[in-house]
Amino acid sequence: MDTIIIDGMSFSLPLLIAAIGCIYCERSGIINLAIEGFMGVGAFSGALAVVLTSNIFPQGGIASFILAMTCAILGATLFSLLHALLCIKFSANQTISGITMNILAIALTTFLTKQINSSLFNKPSAKLELGITQKFTIPYLSEIPIIGAFFQEIYIFNIVIIIVAILAWYFLYYRKFGVYLRACGDNPQAVAACGIDVVKTRMYAIMISGALSGIAGISFAYSIFANFSSNIYVGYGYLSIAALIFGNWKIIPTLFACLIFGFSRSLGYSISSMLELPSTFSDIIMTLPYILTLLLLIFFSKNNKMPKALGEIYDQSKR
Amino acid sequence: MSDYIIEMKNITKKFKGIVANENINLSIKKGEIFAILGENGAGKSTLMSMLFGMNKPDEGEIYINGQPRDIKSPNDAYKLNIGMVHQHFKLVSEYTITENIVLGNEPMKKKFGLFPHVDLKEANQKVKELSQKYGLQVNPTDIIKNTTVSTMQRVEILKMLYKEAEILIFDEPTAVLTPQEIELLLEVIVNLKKSGKTIILITHKLDEVKKVANRCAILNKGKLIDIQEVANISTQDMARLMVAKEMSFNIYKPTIELGDIILDINNLCVKTNIDVVKNVSFKIHAGEIFSIAGVSGNGQVEIADAICGILPCKGSIKFNNIEISSLSVRERVNIGYIPEDRHKHGLILDFDISRNAVLRDYYKPQFCKDNIILKNEFVKFADSLISKYDIRCANGAKTNMRSMSGGNQQKVIIARETSRISKLVIFVQPTRGLDIGARQNIHNEILRLRAMGTAILLISLELDEIMQLSDTIGVIYNGEIQTIKEASQLSKEDVGEFMMGVHA
Numbered sequence: 001m002d003t004i005i006i007d008g009m010s011f012s013l014p015l016l017i018a019a020i021g022c023i024y025c026e027r028s029g030i031i032n033l034a035i036e037g038f039m040g041v042g043a044f045s046g047a048l049a050v051v052l053t054s055n056i057f058p059q060g061g062i063a064s065f066i067l068a069m070t071c072a073i074l075g076a077t078l079f080s081l082l083h084a085l086l087c088i089k090f091s092a093n094q095t096i097s098g099i100t101m102n103i104l105a106i107a108l109t110t111f112l113t114k115q116i117n118s119s120l121f122n123k124p125s126a127k128l129e130l131g132i133t134q135k136f137t138i139p140y141l142s143e144i145p146i147i148g149a150f151f152q153e154i155y156i157f158n159i160v161i162i163i164v165a166i167l168a169w170y171f172l173y174y175r176k177f178g179v180y181l182r183a184c185g186d187n188p189q190a191v192a193a194c195g196i197d198v199v200k201t202r203m204y205a206i207m208i209s210g211a212l213s214g215i216a217g218i219s220f221a222y223s224i225f226a227n228f229s230s231n232i233y234v235g236y237g238y239l240s241i242a243a244l245i246f247g248n249w250k251i252i253p254t255l256f257a258c259l260i261f262g263f264s265r266s267l268g269y270s271i272s273s274m275l276e277l278p279s280t281f282s283d284i285i286m287t288l289p290y291i292l293t294l295l296l297l298i299f300f301s302k303n304n305k306m307p308k309a310l311g312e313i314y315d316q317s318k319r
Numbered sequence: 320m321s322d323y324i325i326e327m328k329n330i331t332k333k334f335k336g337i338v339a340n341e342n343i344n345l346s347i348k349k350g351e352i353f354a355i356l357g358e359n360g361a362g363k364s365t366l367m368s369m370l371f372g373m374n375k376p377d378e379g380e381i382y383i384n385g386q387p388r389d390i391k392s393p394n395d396a397y398k399l400n401i402g403m404v405h406q407h408f409k410l411v412s413e414y415t416i417t418e419n420i421v422l423g424n425e426p427m428k429k430k431f432g433l434f435p436h437v438d439l440k441e442a443n444q445k446v447k448e449l450s451q452k453y454g455l456q457v458n459p460t461d462i463i464k465n466t467t468v469s470t471m472q473r474v475e476i477l478k479m480l481y482k483e484a485e486i487l488i489f490d491e492p493t494a495v496l497t498p499q500e501i502e503l504l505l506e507v508i509v510n511l512k513k514s515g516k517t518i519i520l521i522t523h524k525l526d527e528v529k530k531v532a533n534r535c536a537i538l539n540k541g542k543l544i545d546i547q548e549v550a551n552i553s554t555q556d557m558a559r560l561m562v563a564k565e566m567s568f569n570i571y572k573p574t575i576e577l578g579d580i581i582l583d584i585n586n587l588c589v590k591t592n593i594d595v596v597k598n599v600s601f602k603i604h605a606g607e608i609f610s611i612a613g614v615s616g617n618g619q620v621e622i623a624d625a626i627c628g629i630l631p632c633k634g635s636i637k638f639n640n641i642e643i644s645s646l647s648v649r650e651r652v653n654i655g656y657i658p659e660d661r662h663k664h665g666l667i668l669d670f671d672i673s674r675n676a677v678l679r680d681y682y683k684p685q686f687c688k689d690n691i692i693l694k695n696e697f698v699k700f701a702d703s704l705i706s707k708y709d710i711r712c713a714n715g716a717k718t719n720m721r722s723m724s725g726g727n728q729q730k731v732i733i734a735r736e737t738s739r740i741s742k743l744v745i746f747v748q749p750t751r752g753l754d755i756g757a758r759q760n761i762h763n764e765i766l767r768l769r770a771m772g773t774a775i776l777l778i779s780l781e782l783d784e785i786m787q788l789s790d791t792i793g794v795i796y797n798g799e800i801q802t803i804k805e806a807s808q809l810s811k812e813d814v815g816e817f818m819m820g821v822h823a
Contacts, residue, residue, distance in 0.1 A: 170436075174436035175435070176427075179418070180422075182413075183422060186411045186413050189409050190408075190409035190411050191423075192393070192409075193403075194393075194422045194424075194478075195397055196422075196423055308412060308413070
């Protein structure tokens, strides 16, 4: 039971922060299917920093953690600017741009990982081996039966994610920036008529989605997976997009969607290890989150209300 | 200090070589209602968009309160206390009225002295005070998408007042309103003037200018024709200057003997998500113009769609004594339909004239042989329509629809629908957004069809159009026909009351 909760949380929270990034982007009116690519580039940048500096900052240490986080955020934000350039400056089709970002991210990170491994470490591998960041347990709270598991063996990433998520929620709903951002996704012309810069707001929104996806990416790489390779994040970007769609582009409902996905995954793992199934069966159980996605889609799609101007190319001269 | 709050000197603006405004000089006094009159495309909106910072003049200068000003963006305009109420509302549909009004200028508050956040309570209070002060009734917490068009317009006005605008530009404010709402709006405008605001009214409706404005400038094809005291000029003279050609206000409509019943509708009901049309019955004879008057969204468009077969319906629709209510659109031959939204439902804008002209007939033998379409036949047919209906286009049948003016686009639809042998033609809002000249053309076309013995169903939101053209008027309110009478037995005011469902 405890492992289900611990694993569930450490899978749900990175999904959540990526989904929140995507909410920022889509509420501003830009379709963002590139979350997965942003995550990949973020994870790669962070992992690379960790590997390169492991002589100075021991892996798993707090300095290494801070460095990984910073580089992941920077790398993913820089990469997201490419999406911004295509979607805003060149008015490209946002769906295609997003998918291109994802393909590019996989190809680029795999290529670079291989090159770096063979030239710096002399081992031809498409993986960057990482340690696992520190975990800690909150005294007293963790001793409560059942719920206590939420306070056991917490990755430091999870704490960061929770703080960032709360800040993101506060900024989106209570600060002017968030109000303008959401208005941009509904009627950009109205926002512009009030003297607010739509292009800049959307630019920031894309960059925020990059930064938050970077956090998600490095959280996967530097904790549960303990390595970076292009297949650790495949599918999770789309899963977080699915989560925000069930969450109706709102942060709180998206949190619940992410928890459902995370816990169905950890539940699947526990069941397969409990029953001692051969790996072929456990692979089937691992499809649980995706099957759940399909089922939820059937039931929830009709109540969905996406941002009105989502995907519409903003034309200043349109009146 | 100059006497004038706004002075525009030698303003010229060109768009891709087309002159939108040519060397315009005008001055507006503080506290007056100044009307800018002109047909569609005369350059009124362009001129005012430069005052509001949405466009920049190519030549010329703008003085506000005697100071030369370079207005680069709407933001600059707000800083100079200039506000504009746009023709197409610029509102965030998911936000409340208050949130829209304060957008860009939200009052802030700190929670626990630490976390600043937008203070909606304070904002609601401010909006309430503002709405009471100027008599603009709104409920601050309503969500925009659930409100009516006239409420949205009030929100737009409040938005400007909240920004402390002293100069208010109204761009065709009455185009979307019912007669009663227009009255209310004009009252508001007069009140605003009384409280010291300067008002600029862009319009092509002469009676409104006559009612409220102090002075008016008349534009024609980008040039300033004249500036007059409204009290010293008649509406006929205004119209003459606007179009720069004599035009008759009264349409010549000969009396015609009514023919056989062409369309006979009995207990027609249409259900979309609600019951939009309830037990509607009426008859149209050959050579009769039957109009349905009503406020937008009361079921009139659904009646037209049901007759054409676009919407499923209950009840009986007899056309030439044949029950057609279960036939498909294509099987309902000899019915022409000019839909409300010519861009959405009437045309394919990125196709050329020839392909739009055959949209309803492309599969017929004259245009299609062994399942291969005959493009040359399309062009021949389109050429014949272009000369017959006097459609103005740059590249003949190959002209892209999007590049044409609204009036000529509408002509293409009318040509397509009436060149088929139609015994019934349905016009929905045929002159929406068109200027006086184009309207006249379309009204003449309707009358020509009537003279040929075609039955005509005219659905319009513009009462003047209905009063001018109709033989018989049915008024619809909330999906039900309130009354059907001969046009001569109904006054405009009666129709207005029926439209609002308040006729005693």
